[in-house]
Every structure is written in structure tokens, then in C-alpha cells.
Amino acid sequence: MPAKLSVNLNAVAMLRNRRDLPWPSVTGIGRIALRAGAHGLTVHPRPDQRHIRFSDLPEIRALIDDEFPDREFNIEGYPSEEFLRLVEGAEPEQVTLVPDDPAQATSDHGWDFVRDADFLRPIVRRLKQRGFRVSLFCDPDVDEAALRAAKATGADRVELYTGPYGACHDSPEKAAKALETLCKTAERAAALGLAVNAGHDLTVANLPALAARIPGLAEVSIGHALTADALEHGMAETVQRFLRAAGHDLGQAG
Ligand SMILES: CC(=O)[C@@H](O)[C@H](O)COP(=O)(O)O
Numbered sequence: 001m002p003a004k005l006s007v008n009l010n011a012v013a014m015l016r017n018r019r020d021l022p023w024p025s026v027t028g029i030g031r032i033a034l035r036a037g038a039h040g041l042t043v044h045p046r047p048d049q050r051h052i053r054f055s056d057l058p059e060i061r062a063l064i065d066d067e068f069p070d071r072e073f074n075i076e077g078y079p080s081e082e083f084l085r086l087v088e089g090a091e092p093e094q095v096t097l098v099p100d101d102p103a104q105a106t107s108d109h110g111w112d113f114v115r116d117a118d119f120l121r122p123i124v125r126r127l128k129q130r131g132f133r134v135s136l137f138c139d140p141d142v143d144e145a146a147l148r149a150a151k152a153t154g155a156d157r158v159e160l161y162t163g164p165y166g167a168c169h170d171s172p173e174k175a176a177k178a179l180e181t182l183c184k185t186a187e188r189a190a191a192l193g194l195a196v197n198a199g200h201d202l203t204v205a206n207l208p209a210l211a212a213r214i215p216g217l218a219e220v221s222i223g224h225a226l227t228a229d230a231l232e233h234g235m236a237e238t239v240q241r242f243l244r245a246a247g248h249d250l251g252q253a254g
């Protein structure tokens, strides 16, 4: 079965936050993504709410419950007490724990599973007691001992950080090497009984090779490139809508 696609709404939220106006609607774009067949929605709320606002979470939960009950809500973030309470209120199907510093522009590394095991274990237990699947953000090149430590936290999955793979967009040789690294880590994780997700800077161009090389990949979460593509592929039609709104007669062609 191909990897499931969870659409990350952070970039949409960032665009919305440029103005004190309700568009683009994070929930509305989420609805379009789910109607188009996405398997779930991902958000990564950060403490400063610079993109996803805490108030977005109940709305997205209600969207899935009311209109798409077979889809999943994935919430990613650093497990501060504030984050954990937010997650417990939103009852996602999956929580992805990410070792982000609040000052980080975006996620750029996974957990040090050996060092962070004692910190993660009670948090994973708490989340799993509430019935949420738990995934841990994981560097692309992690050895077996570290993955054993990840498994021992009680987590169900790891999410491979694919940023370095995405950064190889201008070098097929480097991309192939980065992919081999990811593949080895995925195989080690799977051998220990951890399911494997992946995300960060995945694109229509680099996803096929990843999916082919990691056949058991459970889920990819994609936001930045997917939002950029939505703008690019929706731009011509949208310009025509605005031309019509301004009174231009575009005839049959428009
Ligand atoms: C964990 C991860 O890789 C994503 O959550 C990523 O951080 C998306 O967040 P931004 O789009 O806000 O950078």
C-alpha cells in the first residue's frame, strides 16, 4: 500500500496571518485537501503561534469528525506542558514529537534517542494512555542502538527527517546518497517494529524515489512544496476569476 499523505497546513496558516482577515481559511483549505483524497491533516503549532494558532486545532478536529471521520489529524511539536495540553484537547490520531527549540525557524533535526530517552518515555506513555499514536522525529542517519532507544520509549513510529534529502534537489548524485541513508535507517527501524513516516521538504519531484526505495513507508506529511504547487497550479484560473470580477470579458477561452 502506498504511503498515506497528510497535508501540513502551516504554510497556509502563515499566509492567513499576514492580515487580520479570515482567509485563506486553514480549515477551508484542509477541507479541500481531504475532499481531494488526502489521508489526513498535519499542523505544527509553535509557542508563538506564528502560523498555526491554538484556536485552529478544535476547528480542524471538528472538520475531520463531522465530514471526514476516516481521516487522521496529526499534531507535531515540542512536548512542552502547554503543547501536551493542547494535544490532549484536540485528541489527534497521531502526535509527532519534534525536538524543536522555540527560536528555530523550522524543524531541522531529530531526537537524540539515547540522551532523550528518560525525557520522552513518560511523555509517550501519557499520550498513548489517551489513545494517540506516537511518532518521534528522527534524523536521517540513525544507528540501531539509537533506534532501540526510540522503540523503548514506547513510540509506535519514527518520522524520518527528509530535509537533507530535499536539499539535494540540484544534484541527483547527492540525492541518491541521501536516499540510501534514509533507506538504511528505515530498514533498521522497521526491523525493530517501528513503523516509518517521513517529512520535510518533500516534493512531487523527490517523493517518487523515496516511496519506491522505502516500500513500507506509512505516511508522508507535506506542506511547503504542496502549498507552493497549489499556488502555481491554481494561479492562472484565479487570475481569470479576478479579471472577470473586474469586468473583463474573457469569452470562451477564459
Ligand atoms: C516536523 C517537520 O518537519 C514539520 O513540522 C515542519 O517543521 C513544518 O513546519 P513549518 O512549515 O512551520 O516549518
Ligand SMILES: NCC(=O)COP(=O)(O)O
Pocket (backbone or CB within 6 Å): 008, 042, 076, 159, 198, 199, 200, 201, 202, 221, 222, 223, 224, 225, 226
Ligand atoms: N513533518 C513534515 C511536515 O509536516 C511538512 O514539512 P514541509 O513539507 O512543510 O517541509
